[in-house]
Amino acid sequence: MGSTYESALNKFGKAADLMNLDPGIRKILEHPKRQLIVEFPVTMDDDSVEVFTGYRVQHNVALGPAKGGVRYHPNVSLDEVKSLAFWMTFKCAVMGLPYGGAKGGIEIDPKKYSKKELERVSRRFFSEISIIVGPDRDIPAPDVNTTPDIMAWFMDTYSMNVGYSSMGVVTGKPVGLGGSQGRTEATGRGVSEVTALAAKAKGMDIKNATVAIEGFGNVGQYAALLLSKEKGAKIVAVSDSKGAVYNPNGFDAEELMKYKVEHGTIADYPKAQSKMSNHDLKTMDVDVFIPAALENSITPEIAKEIKAKIIVEGANGPLAEGADEILNERGVLIVPDILANAGGVTVSYFEWVQDLQSFFWKKTQVNSALEEMMDKAFDETWKTKEKYSTDMRTAAYIVATERVAYATRKRGIYP
Ligand code: GLU
Numbered sequence: 001m002g003s004t005y006e007s008a009l010n011k012f013g014k015a016a017d018l019m020n021l022d023p024g025i026r027k028i029l030e031h032p033k034r035q036l037i038v039e040f041p042v043t044m045d046d047d048s049v050e051v052f053t054g055y056r057v058q059h060n061v062a063l064g065p066a067k068g069g070v071r072y073h074p075n076v077s078l079d080e081v082k083s084l085a086f087w088m089t090f091k092c093a094v095m096g097l098p099y100g101g102a103k104g105g106i107e108i109d110p111k112k113y114s115k116k117e118l119e120r121v122s123r124r125f126f127s128e129i130s131i132i133v134g135p136d137r138d139i140p141a142p143d144v145n146t147t148p149d150i151m152a153w154f155m156d157t158y159s160m161n162v163g164y165s166s167m168g169v170v171t172g173k174p175v176g177l178g179g180s181q182g183r184t185e186a187t188g189r190g191v192s193e194v195t196a197l198a199a200k201a202k203g204m205d206i207k208n209a210t211v212a213i214e215g216f217g218n219v220g221q222y223a224a225l226l227l228s229k230e231k232g233a234k235i236v237a238v239s240d241s242k243g244a245v246y247n248p249n250g251f252d253a254e255e256l257m258k259y260k261v262e263h264g265t266i267a268d269y270p271k272a273q274s275k276m277s278n279h280d281l282k283t284m285d286v287d288v289f290i291p292a293a294l295e296n297s298i299t300p301e302i303a304k305e306i307k308a309k310i311i312v313e314g315a316n317g318p319l320a321e322g323a324d325e326i327l328n329e330r331g332v333l334i335v336p337d338i339l340a341n342a343g344g345v346t347v348s349y350f351e352w353v354q355d356l357q358s359f360f361w362k363k364t365q366v367n368s369a370l371e372e373m374m375d376k377a378f379d380e381t382w383k384t385k386e387k388y389s390t391d392m393r394t395a396a397y398i399v400a401t402e403r404v405a406y407a408t409r410k411r412g413i414y415p
Pocket of ligand 1: 067068069070091139140141142143144171316341342344345346348
């Protein structure tokens with residue numbers, strides 16, 4: 001298997017070919033603008049010292065400051081962060097947000113450290129990358145294993161260094177500290193919204209539609225909650241890194257979330273009818289499958305066995321190289337990551353706007369503005385799909401690339 005970045009380029013390349021993209025702009029978009037690797041020491045609780053490796057990659061800033069989350073995971077690598085930054089450029093553009101794309105990460109298993117150690121790791125990392133971040137330059141946010149508390153430390157670290165409280169430097173902060181209402185559930189809310197739209201487009205009734213979700217982190221949890229509570233779908237299977245559970249009558253997502261918080265995993269959830277393997281969850285006979293874990297989890301071999309009619313990519317890059325072709329051929333509708341999980345960065349944008357104006361919105365305002373933007377982006381992508389007779393991923397790339405290309409042409413190439 002090639003690198004994740006190469007696989008991301010191939011998917012973009014399909015759109016670039018189809019839309020006849022100017023070769024100069026294609027070259028620009030194939031390369032990240034800036035890549036920062038930091039290695040930094042942190043004192044542990046027992047006074048020993050560990051050195052961590054972190055990254056911040058800014059892929060493109062044609063449409064505005066760079067934007068994207070920071071993840072904490074043992075498998076974080078430059079290739080992964082580059083890919084995630086690349087996707088952010090297109091995600092922001094497909095949503096019509098005035099941002100470029102960025103991403104960051106630390107090679108760390110956060111479960112192995114105390115809260116105080118994590119605070120020191122977070123603060124030192126943010127201090128190391130603050131040479132390229134800022135409210136007008138690059139605005140980090142949560143991603144896998146990073147929380148509103150960590151965003152508060154990031155914001156405070158930056159603020160202590162510049163000498164004033166800079167709320168707009170980070171999004172996903174706690175409400176009451178410059179955070180936005182609705183940000184925590186925003187990605188799941190966006191996933192739920194586009195799932196309902198995709199079902200409608202397929203002539204499927206979302207009410208009582210069966211849904212399997214891979215991954216029960218922030219995205220999987222709120223997608224399950226909102227799809228069941230607001231759209232009437234039945235969440236019949238859910239997995240996390242420790243195992244998968246099945247209930248044909250549908251899980252109570254709220255209870256399942258509580259169980260996950262208390263036990264750290266849903267693998268032994270007592271109200272499940274049976275346990276299943278993660279492989280069985282991915283290939284089970286459901287209407288909708290939502291991969292909401294990590295990238296490359298659906299290999300071409302698994303794609304051949306998938307029975308879902310719709311796949312909604314809650315995670316970034318869950319379909320490995322070659323899986324798209326198999327699923328497209330088999331008529332599975334794929335709502336691509338850059339559209340499906342864009343609810344998070346959209347409410348991050350609302351948060352940034354609120355911070356810059358020091359004027360905060362009600363939850364209903366946030367949710368309705370988010371839904372409106374998700375509906376618009378879905379509609380534009382769908383129309384582009386029809387226009388080019390292509391799949392939704394390629395269509396979303398075309399919509400996004402047109403916007404980045406326009407800005408690049410108008411700005412010109414410096415000097
Ligand atoms: N990490 C999220 C993503 O992949 C959110 C990024 C943000 O809010 O800036 O879209």
